[in-house]
Amino acid sequence: MSTAAYPTSWRPPPAFFGTRTRQHAAVIAALLYVVWSVSTLNVDVNRALAGFGRAVDLFVRMVPPDFSRGELLVRGMVESLQMAFAATLAGVVLSVPLGIAAARNLAPRPVYLAARGLIVVGRTFHEVIIAIFFVKLFGFGAVAGLLTLAFHSVIFLAKMLAEDIENVRVGPIEAVRATGAGFLQVVVYSVVPQVLTRSVGTAIYRLDANVRHSTVVGIVGAGGIGQTLSASFSRYDYDFAAAILLCIIALVALGEWFSDWVRAKLR
Amino acid sequence: MAAAREAPAQGGAGPLLAIEGLAKVYPGGTRALDGVSFLVDRPEVIAVIGSSGAGKSTLIRCINRLVEPTAGRVLLGGTDIVGLGTKDLRQARRRIGMIFQEFNLVDRLTVMENLLSGRLGSVGFFASWLRRYPPQDVANAFAMLDRVGLSGLHDSRADALSGGQRQRVGIGRALMQNPDLLLVDEPTASLDPKTARQIMRLIRALAEERATPALVNIHDVALAQGFADRVIGLKAGKVAFDGPSTGLTPEVLTEIYGAEDWSQTIRREDEEEAGA
Ligand SMILES: Nc1ncnc2c1ncn2[C@@H]1O[C@H](COP(=O)(O)OP(=O)(O)OP(=O)(O)O)[C@@H](O)[C@H]1O
Ligand SMILES: [Mg+2]
Numbered sequence: 001m002s003t004a005a006y007p008t009s010w011r012p013p014p015a016f017f018g019t020r021t022r023q024h025a026a027v028i029a030a031l032l033y034v035v036w037s038v039s040t041l042n043v044d045v046n047r048a049l050a051g052f053g054r055a056v057d058l059f060v061r062m063v064p065p066d067f068s069r070g071e072l073l074v075r076g077m078v079e080s081l082q083m084a085f086a087a088t089l090a091g092v093v094l095s096v097p098l099g100i101a102a103a104r105n106l107a108p109r110p111v112y113l114a115a116r117g118l119i120v121v122g123r124t125f126h127e128v129i130i131a132i133f134f135v136k137l138f139g140f141g142a143v144a145g146l147l148t149l150a151f152h153s154v155i156f157l158a159k160m161l162a163e164d165i166e167n168v169r170v171g172p173i174e175a176v177r178a179t180g181a182g183f184l185q186v187v188v189y190s191v192v193p194q195v196l197t198r199s200v201g202t203a204i205y206r207l208d209a210n211v212r213h214s215t216v217v218g219i220v221g222a223g224g225i226g227q228t229l230s231a232s233f234s235r236y237d238y239d240f241a242a243a244i245l246l247c248i249i250a251l252v253a254l255g256e257w258f259s260d261w262v263r264a265k266l267r
Numbered sequence: 268m269a270a271a272r273e274a275p276a277q278g279g280a281g282p283l284l285a286i287e288g289l290a291k292v293y294p295g296g297t298r299a300l301d302g303v304s305f306l307v308d309r310p311e312v313i314a315v316i317g318s319s320g321a322g323k324s325t326l327i328r329c330i331n332r333l334v335e336p337t338a339g340r341v342l343l344g345g346t347d348i349v350g351l352g353t354k355d356l357r358q359a360r361r362r363i364g365m366i367f368q369e370f371n372l373v374d375r376l377t378v379m380e381n382l383l384s385g386r387l388g389s390v391g392f393f394a395s396w397l398r399r400y401p402p403q404d405v406a407n408a409f410a411m412l413d414r415v416g417l418s419g420l421h422d423s424r425a426d427a428l429s430g431g432q433r434q435r436v437g438i439g440r441a442l443m444q445n446p447d448l449l450l451v452d453e454p455t456a457s458l459d460p461k462t463a464r465q466i467m468r469l470i471r472a473l474a475e476e477r478a479t480p481a482l483v484n485i486h487d488v489a490l491a492q493g494f495a496d497r498v499i500g501l502k503a504g505k506v507a508f509d510g511p512s513t514g515l516t517p518e519v520l521t522e523i524y525g526a527e528d529w530s531q532t533i534r535r536e537d538e539e540e541a542g543a
Contacts (some may be wrong), residue, residue, distance in 0.1 A: 170372035178331055179444055180361035180388025187394050189384050193375040
C-alpha cells in the first residue's frame with residue numbers, strides 16, 4: 001500500500017490557549033510578569049547578604065546543642081505528644097457524624113450543604129490563625145493547642161471520610177436498604193465495611209500530622225514543645241533551641257515511621 | 268414473626284401483587300414506565316423481557332421504591348406501597364426480597380454477615396451492629412447456606428467467592444427475609460451460560476418451595492422460556508405482551524423487540540423442552 005499521499009509529520013495540538021502562537025504569547029507574558037514582580041519587591045542585596053552572615057553566627061552559637069535542661073525539654077515534648085493524641089481521638093470521634101452529614105450520597109441535601117459549608121469555612125483558616133484565636137480565648141498553654149489541633153482534625157477527617165463515603169459502591173447500599181434496614185443499619189452494614197480500612201489509615205496519618213503541627217502551634221503560645229522553642233529563641237538560648245529542634249526532628253521522624261508502618265499493615 | 272415463615276402472609280384479601288397504572292418519569296424527562304398494569308394472583312415465576320431501556324429495571328425498582336414512582340399503585344397483599352411513610356416502607360421492604368445482577372454483596376463482610384443482613388428489617392440496630400442475631404435466624408442462615416450449596420463457607424469473605432457463589436449468597440440473603448415477593452434484576456447477566464442456568468434453576472426451585480411469586484428481569488429469551496411460567500414483555504415503558512411463556516411466538520418477539528429473525532431463539536426453546 002502506498003502512503004505517498006499522506007503527511008509525514010504530526011505534532012499534538014496545543015493543550016492550552018487554542019493555538020501555538022497564543023501559547024507562546026502566554027509564556028512570554030508570564031515571564032515578563034515574574035521579572036516585573038521581582039523588580040517591585042525592592043530586594044536589597046546588602047540586606048540579604050547580612051542575613052547570611054547572621055545565619056552563620058547563629059549556627060555557630062547553636063553548637064554544641066545544650067541538653068542540660070532535660071526536664072523542660074521532656075515536659076514540652078510530652079505535652080506536644082499528649083496534645084496530638086487527644087486531638088486525634090477527638091477528631092476521629094467527632095468527624096464520624098460530620099463526615100456522614102457531608103456525604104452527598106447519604107445525607108439529605110440541606111444537611112449535606114450545611115456540613116460541607118462548615119468544612120469549607122474550617123479549612124479556610126490555617127492552624128496558626130486558629131491557635132492565635134484560641135490563645136486569645138483560653139490563654140497561653142496546652143488547652144489552646146489541643147483545641148486547635150482537635151478543630152483541624154475534625155474538619156480534615158470529616159472531609160476525607162465524606163469523600164470515601166461518596167466513593168463507595170452504591171450496589172451494596174441499595175441491597176441492604178432493600179432488606180428493610182434502617183438508616184443506621186445501612187451505614188453499619190454497607191458503608192462502614194467499605195470505608196473502615198481507609199479511615200483507620202487516614203486517622204493514623206492525622207496523628208502523624210498532629211505530632212508535627214503540635215510543635216508549630218506552640219510558637220504562638222498554644223503550649224507544647226513549640227512554646228519552649230519560641231521562648232528559648234527569644235532569650236537567645238540558641239544552644240538549647242538546637243537541642244529542642246533535634247528532638248522535634250526525632251519525634252516527627254518517629255511519627256512518620258510509625259504512621260507508614262501502620263498504614264502498610266492495613267493494606 | 269415465626270408464624271409467617273412457611274406460607275407467605277397475604278392478609279387474605281386481594282391478589283399477591285397488583286400493579287396499577289405505574290408510571291415513572293426520571294428527572295431528565297425520560298418516561299421509563301408509562302402506565303404499566305398487571306396482576307399476580309398465584310405464586311409463579313414471571314420473566315420480564317424487553318430491549319435495553321424498555322424499563323425493566325425501573326419497574327422492579329419502583330415496586331420496592333428504590334426508585335420513586337411518578338404515578339400509579341403497587342399493591343402487595345392489599346397494601347399500597349407507593350403511599351407509605353419511611354417506617355411503613357421499611358416494613359413493606361422486609362416482605363420483598365431482591366436479587367441483583369452485580370450481586371451487591373458487601374465485599375468485606377463474611378458470607379454469614381451477608382446472609383444475616385437479610386434479617387436487618389426484623390432485628391434492632393444494636394443487635395445487628397453487634398452481630399447478635401436471634402438463634403433461629405442463625406440456624407436459618409446455616410440451613411440457607413446448605414440449601415444454596417455453600418455449606419462450610421460461612422466465614423469466607425464475600426470477595427473471595429466466584430460469581431456463581433456470590434449470586435448464591437445474594438439469593439440466600441433475599442430469601443432470609445422470608446419474602447412474599449422476589450424481585451430479581453438480571454440475575455445471570457454476569458455469569459457464564461452454565462452457571463446462569465444453575466442459578467435460574469435455583470431461583471425457580473426456591474420460589475416454588477416457598478410458594479413465593481418472583482418477578483425476574485432477563486435478557487435471554489430462551490432462558491426466560493425455560494424457567495418462567497409467565498412472560499411480561501415491556502416496550503418503551505408499556506406492557507406489550509403478558510401471557511404464558513409458551514405464547515412467545517416470533518410475532519410476539521417482533522412486537523416486543525422489533526423485526527429480527529427469531530428462528531434461532533425459538534429453536535433453542537424447543538431443545539430446552541426436549542432436554543428438560
Ligand atoms: N437514574 C436514572 N435517571 C435518568 N434516567 C434513567 C435512570 N435510570 C434509567 N433511566 C432511563 O430510563 C429508561 C429505562 O431504563 P431501565 O434501566 O429501566 O431499562 P432496562 O429495561 O432495565 O434496560 P437494560 O435491559 O439495559 O437493563 C432508559 O431510557 C434509561 O436511560
Ligand atoms: Mg436493567
